[in-house]
Amino acid sequence: xxxxxxxxxxxxxxxxxxxxxxxxxxxxxxxxxxxxxxxxxxxxxxxxxxxxxxxxxxxxxxxxxxxxxxxxxxxxxxxxxxxxxxxxxxxxxxxxxxxxxxxxxxxxxxxxx
Amino acid sequence: xxxxxxxxxxxxxxxxxxxxxxxxxxxxxxxxxxxxxxxxxxxxxxxxxxxxxxxxxxxxxxxxxxxxxxxxxxxxxxxxxxxxxxxxxxxxxxxxxxxxxxxxxxxxxxxxxxx
Numbered sequence: 001x002x003x004x005x006x007x008x009x010x011x012x013x014x015x016x017x018x019x020x021x022x023x024x025x026x027x028x029x030x031x032x033x034x035x036x037x038x039x040x041x042x043x044x045x046x047x048x049x050x051x052x053x054x055x056x057x058x059x060x061x062x063x064x065x066x067x068x069x070x071x072x073x074x075x076x077x078x079x080x081x082x083x084x085x086x087x088x089x090x091x092x093x094x095x096x097x098x099x100x101x102x103x104x105x106x107x108x109x110x111x112x113x
Numbered sequence: 114x115x116x117x118x119x120x121x122x123x124x125x126x127x128x129x130x131x132x133x134x135x136x137x138x139x140x141x142x143x144x145x146x147x148x149x150x151x152x153x154x155x156x157x158x159x160x161x162x163x164x165x166x167x168x169x170x171x172x173x174x175x176x177x178x179x180x181x182x183x184x185x186x187x188x189x190x191x192x193x194x195x196x197x198x199x200x201x202x203x204x205x206x207x208x209x210x211x212x213x214x215x216x217x218x219x220x221x222x223x224x225x226x227x228x
Contacts, residue, residue: 042221103156
C-alpha cells in the first residue's frame with residue numbers, strides 16, 4: 001500500500017531557529033514529491049516540487065531534499081519566523097496514479113516570537 | 114493571474130440532501146483534482162479530470178461524482194448527504210497530469226457542514 005508519513009505531528013520552536021520537517025513514503029516509484037503549507041481555514045499553498053530525478057530544490061529560506069531509494073524527504077526552514085507558523089504537508093505522486101497525490105498527515109509548526 | 118476559485122466557500126445542508134460544488138482552475142490548466150479534508154482522515158483523493166475525462170478515482174462511494182467542462186471548470190456533486198460528509202472540499206488544478214511534473218495549485222476550499 002502506498003503511504004506517506006510525516007514526523008513530528010507538531011513542532012514548536014523559538015524565532016530564528018533552523019528546523020527540519022520529515023516525510024517518508026513506502027514506494028520509491030514516484031513521479032515527484034510536493035511540499036505545501038496550510039494556514040488555518042485556508043487551502044494549500046505550494047512551496048516546492050521535487051521531481052524523482054532531482055535531489056533537492058530551494059526557494060528562499062526553504063530547501064527540500066529527496067532520497068528516493070530510502071523513501072525520505074526533508075523540508076529545511078532557515079531562520080524561522082512567526083509567519084512560518086502553519087501546517088506543512090508532504091504529498092507524493094506515485095507512478096501509474098495519474099495526478100493523484102497521497103498526503104501525509106502534516107506537521108503543525110509554531111514559531112514563537 | 115487568478116488562482117483556483119471555489120464556490121461557495123461555506124455550505125450548510127441536512128442529511129439526505131444533495132450538493133454541488135464548483136471549481137474554476139487557473140487559466141490554461143487542464144487538470145482538475147478534488148480532495149476531501151477531515152480532521153480524522155486528513156486529505157483524501159476523490160477524483161481527477163483532464164480534458165473532460167475522469168482519469169483517476171479515489172475510494173469513495175458512488176454518491177460522490179464529478180465532471181469537467183470544455184473550459185476546464187469542474188463540478189463535484191454529493192447526493193444523499195450523510196453526517197460524515199462534513200469536511201473541507203479542496204480543488205486543485207495543474208497544467209498536466211501524472212508524469213508531467215507540474216505542481217498542483219489549490220483553492221481555499223468549500224466548507225460543507227451537514228446537520
